[in-house]
Amino acid sequence: MEKIVQEKYVQLENVNMTFFTKKGTFEALKNVNFSIREGEFISIIGHSGCGKSTVLNLIAGLLQPTDGNLFCAGREIAGPGPERAVVFQNHSLLPWLTCSENVYLAVERVFGATETKVQLKKRTQAAIELVGLAHAADKRPNEISGGMKQRVGIARALAMEPKVLLLDEPFGALDALTRAHLQDELMAIMAKSGCTAVMVTHDVDEAVLLSDRIVMMTNGPAATIGDILDVELARPRKRLELAEDSHYNHLRSEVLKFLYERHAKKAA
């Protein structure tokens, strides 16, 4: 049976975001409009401080827009919910729980009402195995490496079987080799699960490698979408093959041109 793909699975309409702080008001986002297709992988890229994390937090429901509307699967986003799982930049695992307990907390919340404990445990174990951490399931977060922590964060998000996976600079704090490794794994996992994803990043290669489309944002204040780039590279993508691929390099230079020519950030 052919699945009907929703063209506007996640939708942002005229979203404005103004922060009211002690120092005064700060207009972070102005007139942000875009929509995400079901099953699509979107990257949001821009210079630091351009409000890309704000966009993600709005979709997550952690922030409410001052103006405009956000929809997910046809319903307005009123607050955070487990159908929009977040992988946090600093993994945000609870240090007093083991890896599997961290995942279990999420599983229990989403499926606890309908499934037995055995089923919940099985889900937890499956999620931990999916990210290749079966051997570290009973370790606490401070006993494992940064890359492993981030994997647990991904496992926790995926275990909730979200409709949309939100990734906030998920690999930003990792070394280059670990990052490349996790990017490959994420690609494989996303291909398997077919879930919609939005990732905030400042890494051009990461954005081109992983995304179906790249949303490029102008500099703040009052940042908005500068351009959206289609990445029509065939999947599965191979890092080494793409390095020689002229189209990949063309896309890469398009993003670089956007960031450093059209919207270069003045030295702070």
Place this chain on the structure above:
Amino acid sequence: MSAIGISKESIKTIMQNEQTTPTPTAVKAAAQPAAARMAPSKRPSARSLKLRSFFEWLLPPVFGVLAMIAVWTLISYQSPNLPGPVSTWHSAVELFSDPFYNNSPNDQGIGWNILASLERVGLGFGLAALVGIPLGFIIGRFQFMSRMAAPIIGILRPVSPLAWLPIGLLVFKAANPAAIWVIFISAIWPMIINTAVGVSKVPQDYMNVAKVLNLSEWKIVTKILFPFVLPYMMTGVRLSIGVAWLVIVAAEMLTGGVGIGFWVWDEWNNLNVEHIIIAIFVVGIVGLLLELALTSLARRFSYE
């Protein structure tokens, strides 16, 4: 013949080995006899190193105590009314040889007095923990409650514990509950404040996790707030028990009955200064033990 001789020799060595196996150093010596014989005195063994570090650890506090006793002796020579360490020691030996006698309500052994004080502190402190810790959670969790509690805590906390005694006497119409009340009111503040500070310091990341997972308030408290706040709470508990133990002597001096505080007052009236000095040491040592017990408890519950 020679074969038998050899076998006798080997039996001997086996027996020797068996005798020496219990100590690990001997096993080492048997395994490397040449090396052990060549340098027996040059390098200190692990055991003597351990002994040395133990003494290095032990000596400073021993010197401290000796210095205190020396100063005390000097002062007691200058002031004839103050008993020196020796006469105090003899008095203490006599006192602790029968700590649990019971002649009359006003004449009981030192053991009963300490236990009576500990009971009061335990009751007052326990009630304070029962009320103060949940209150701290509520104050830390909700901005409104925190703003509401701020003036109350601000005004009541600096009040000297003994100022609460008349109120206690008035309300409870008895000395013992009044003393417990004083302990309660002076021990509650550190627990409220430290718990509330801990709750307000929970990283936003953890709260974001709670929001994204849509955790219930109960899960937030048990899985996120409580484990995070526990070390802060234990600090509050430690400060509280310190305050409670500080206050008990003064409170009992005023309320009377059985207890270490009243005992000090009683011995002052008897002009038995040795006993007062003993009481000071007893209060100090019991306080130290309480502190140590709670510190080790706190270490056990810490997640790090």
